[in-house]
Amino acid sequence: MTDATSLAPARPIDWASSDMEARRRRRRASESRLRLYGLAAICIALGLLGLLVSSLVATGTQAFTQTHLALDLEIDVDPANPAQGNYRNIVRDAVDRLVPGANEAAQRILQTIPTRNTHFIVRDYVVANPGVIGSTIRLEVPVSDPFDQLEKGNVSRDTPEALRRVNDLGVALFDELAAQGRISRPFNWGLFFNSDSRFPELAGLSGAIVGSFFAILVCFLLSFPVGIAAAVYLEEFAPKNKWTDLIEVNINNLAAVPSIVFGLLGLAVFLGYFGMPRSAPLVGGMVLSLMTLPTIIIVTRAALKAVPPSIREAALGVGASRHEVVMHHVLPLALPGILTGTIIGLAQALGETAPLLLIGMNAFITSPPGGLLDASTALPTQIFIWADSPERGFVARTSAGILVLLGFLILMNLIAVLLRNRLERKW
Structure with missing residues (x-):
């Protein structure tokens, strides 16, 4: 026999009651928290990505420029065999003429300003342009890494000399060359067109x-x-x-x-x-x-x-x-x-x-x-x-x-x- 209470109409839901309003508030609060968590996760991810990229850009942009030194080179080699010329002496003489009247200690430091592979750079240039043989040319070559870092501000002039890669005399000579207009800092195409090297100023990809x-x-x-x-x-x-x-x-x-x-x-x-x-x-x-x-x-x-x-x-x-x-x-x-x-x-x-x-x-x-x-x-x-x-x-x-x-x-x-x-x- 069917219970009479089971046939009674269901009690209507009062959607405007305080209980239903509290439930709606809890659902809206849960939804807001979920959105907030998602937004916070996105912000954290973007912040970490921005930190990574900004640190790479701040450090890596210096490699896209390279400090160069302008040398006046007297190309005195055999035109019949330009690749066998004594380019070390040609470069050494050009560096000695940079600061007239420099003493022996200053000349030794001056010889360290251009990259150690400068004679190869000059040789390749002369072989590719044999018409320059017998004349004096001005050629810009990369400077060595310590002076490149000095120009880019990574070697502080305020640091005590004993803790610096470039001593006071080297700094003074480099400033003298800059005052002569021989120091430049163009875009470093060598980063893309040079292969690897033991010298950072010449290394490329x-x-x-x-x-x-x-x-x-x-x-x-x-x-x-x-x-x-x-x-x-x-x-x-x-x-x-x-x-x-x-x-x-x-x-x-x-x-x-x-x-x-x-x-x-x-x-x-x-x-x-x-x-x-x-x-x-x-x-x-x-x-x-x-x-x-x-x-x-x-x-x-x-x-x-x-x-x-x-x-x-x-x-x-x-x-x-x-x-x-x-x-x-x-x-x-x-x-x-x-x-x-x-x-x-x-x-x-x-x-x-x-x-x-x-x-x-x-x-x-x-x-x-x-x-x-x-x-x-x-x-x-x-x-x-x-x-x-x-x-x-x-x-x-x-x-x-x-x-x-x-x-x-x-x-x-x-x-x-x-x-x-x-x-x-x-x-």
């Missing part, structure tokens, strides 16, 4: 940029076609069984493996077993491709899954084969997502340091590589080398190298965004 380009090129040529082919097979053709499940699990796990493990693999297999050349961009690109492959496979499979099933059904309905459906319809529509994921994967590979260190791409290389098998460095390993150098000039060049690397990474991510916006299809 040219070899590292070329080495990174070769390594990323090899990485792209290997990982892009192999990754797309593997993803297409797993997503469109492979039967769903325990073996394909095992492969998928291992691919996902490989994407989370630390990069140094791939470096150890390259060291053991490519260098140890196959005997490939150490420090070569070819080996670096192969190691980076192993690291990038799982990312490209996962991104490509996600892009293929995003294509609506109706596309496949329509193509099959008009008589297309499985191969034609994938190649003519599904893959072109998934291409924006594939390209975006590939570029992001390559950008990650560009910034990897640990695997390249293990295969020797941190060697001291003074010229850009001429091919895939020549010894080379890369941008991240070059930054690592400079960060470990004791000279004050390498501190600014380390930050400048990081800024250049960040610039390449931002450019690659910008290309990925533009490709996605241009090629993306909305359903």
